[in-house]
Amino acid sequence: MPKNQRHIEIMDTTLRDGEQTSGVSFSALEKLTIAKLLLTELKVDRIEIASARVSEGEFDAVKKITRWAKANKLLDRVEVLTFVDGNVSVEWMIKAGAKVMNLLTKGSLNHLTHQLKKKPEQHFAEIAEVVKLGRKKDIDCNVYLEDWSNGMRHSKDYVFQYLDFLATQPVKRIMLPDTLGVLTPSESYEFVSEIVQRYPKIHFDFHAHNDYDLGTANVLEALKAGASGIHLTINGMGERAGNAPLASAIAVINDFLPELKTSVAEKSLYSVSKLVETFSGFRISVNKPVVGENVFTQTAGIHADGDKKNKLYFSNLMPERFGRQRKYALGKTSGKANIENNLSQLGIHLSDQDLKKVTQRIIELGDRKEIVSPADLPYIISDVLDSVAIEQKVRIEDYVLTHSKDLNPSVTLKICIEGESIEEHAQGDGQYDAFMNALKKIYKQKKIALPELTDYAVRIPPGGKSDALCETIITWRHNGREFKTRGLDSDQTVAAIKSTLKMLNSI
Numbered sequence: 001m002p003k004n005q006r007h008i009e010i011m012d013t014t015l016r017d018g019e020q021t022s023g024v025s026f027s028a029l030e031k032l033t034i035a036k037l038l039l040t041e042l043k044v045d046r047i048e049i050a051s052a053r054v055s056e057g058e059f060d061a062v063k064k065i066t067r068w069a070k071a072n073k074l075l076d077r078v079e080v081l082t083f084v085d086g087n088v089s090v091e092w093m094i095k096a097g098a099k100v101m102n103l104l105t106k107g108s109l110n111h112l113t114h115q116l117k118k119k120p121e122q123h124f125a126e127i128a129e130v131v132k133l134g135r136k137k138d139i140d141c142n143v144y145l146e147d148w149s150n151g152m153r154h155s156k157d158y159v160f161q162y163l164d165f166l167a168t169q170p171v172k173r174i175m176l177p178d179t180l181g182v183l184t185p186s187e188s189y190e191f192v193s194e195i196v197q198r199y200p201k202i203h204f205d206f207h208a209h210n211d212y213d214l215g216t217a218n219v220l221e222a223l224k225a226g227a228s229g230i231h232l233t234i235n236g237m238g239e240r241a242g243n244a245p246l247a248s249a250i251a252v253i254n255d256f257l258p259e260l261k262t263s264v265a266e267k268s269l270y271s272v273s274k275l276v277e278t279f280s281g282f283r284i285s286v287n288k289p290v291v292g293e294n295v296f297t298q299t300a301g302i303h304a305d306g307d308k309k310n311k312l313y314f315s316n317l318m319p320e321r322f323g324r325q326r327k328y329a330l331g332k333t334s335g336k337a338n339i340e341n342n343l344s345q346l347g348i349h350l351s352d353q354d355l356k357k358v359t360q361r362i363i364e365l366g367d368r369k370e371i372v373s374p375a376d377l378p379y380i381i382s383d384v385l386d387s388v389a390i391e392q393k394v395r396i397e398d399y400v401l402t403h404s405k406d407l408n409p410s411v412t413l414k415i416c417i418e419g420e421s422i423e424e425h426a427q428g429d430g431q432y433d434a435f436m437n438a439l440k441k442i443y444k445q446k447k448i449a450l451p452e453l454t455d456y457a458v459r460i461p462p463g464g465k466s467d468a469l470c471e472t473i474i475t476w477r478h479n480g481r482e483f484k485t486r487g488l489d490s491d492q493t494v495a496a497i498k499s500t501l502k503m504l505n506s507i
Helices: 026-040 055-071 088-096 108-118 122-136 148-154 158-168 185-196 213-222 246-256 264-279 299-312 336-345 352-366 372-384 430-445 490-505
Strands: 009-012 046-051 079-081 100-106 140-146 173-177 203-207 228-231 393-401 410-417 420-427 452-459 472-479 479-491
Touching: 009 140, 009 246, 026 046, 026 055, 026 264, 055 079, 055 140, 079 088, 079 158, 088 100, 088 122, 100 108, 108 122, 108 148, 122 140, 122 158, 122 479, 140 148, 140 158, 148 158, 148 173, 148 185, 158 185, 173 185, 173 228, 185 203, 185 213, 203 213, 213 228, 213 246, 228 246, 336 352, 352 372, 393 430, 393 490, 410 430, 420 430, 430 490, 452 490, 472 490, 479 490
Parallel strands: 009 046, 009 228, 046 079, 079 100, 100 140, 140 173, 173 203, 203 228
Antiparallel strands: 393 410, 410 420, 452 472, 472 479
């Protein structure tokens, strides 16, 4: 690792810009929880937690966070978006207990002229007044140049006029947002480089949006150009297509910019990502880099085979860095190597002949659903190998399940117990209840006591479709002991019947 690495400040704006994701609204306690994790678990340098003057709920959230941050000597790392509004935002900050304001100003002549309808000198004078008031109240000030990217494209003279003015002001950081996510990587490098070279003593942050899916690439180029800090969000949350995602940007910095360093703990990226997903309801795409469910899953059999032989399909982007594990998917493109890798993790060894049978069964299932879960594998093996434990004494020869409007579900069941076939019909509150009632009639004839069903759970893989496998787990109590049986099928009731059949042979 290079000795003279340059430290890059990471400012996470999930709680401000990220909350501007359509349909997302964090509660005050959720904001507090996320803020704590960002600063103490992920160890980002700064967090932007809210916009001033938005609502009473926002005010309450900021007060909770600033109270906690002050008690833990982290208050200078908590920031709030404010506005050029005289003393209104500053007073709001004071009441909320915040000490760092990120002042939103106009970074393009187009915005200044058509939105504010003001001249540059008037805007600068009003900004100077807010900054002066903030400093008087012991509030540090950073400044956003809203629409800066278009300012550099279409009104560069205005941008430099404005930066010349800001260079005279007591501001800690100047923040350069690609507000509409329109920059290309080459422009990001060119514009940031030009500014950093002109103002080498000023701290510049770069704030990327992802409208062209170039957010992470633009962050990379801005850092190469000399930006001192970057703004990111968990899971890339934010307006429209979102902001540059924290996990991707950190991985890129660590792997491709050895001259730079951050304080972010890679190991915590995934766990915090999942928590934010839960709080926000904003679902992570399964193929999202670093934090997506599928990004460390090999599906093609040739990849699994290469990994076994010499880690041929490994890269520096190893799952263990992020507290995750490599997986080998089971589906129609699976080969024996994929299945062997999964079996090895489960401690199961099969003969070549049995492995071929299981492989063929998984390929068949893959034509009905995209991926078979590794957790399903033992049950698939059990089905394919026609386990003696399952079929030894009890067989279900046939059944008919009926479900009609305004009629109780019913089942006609034919079962073979130690060579004797018995048929019964029964109704119930549901199809499985009707099945159990018919089964009880049969076992009453045989004078065999059935176990008591104490729990019934169904697991459907995340994102599973209507034809996906579901696992039914039933807990039974028999002769003073509890045990579980599992059934696997695309139909929930059939899965429960398979689980019950395992129980019948267990007793």
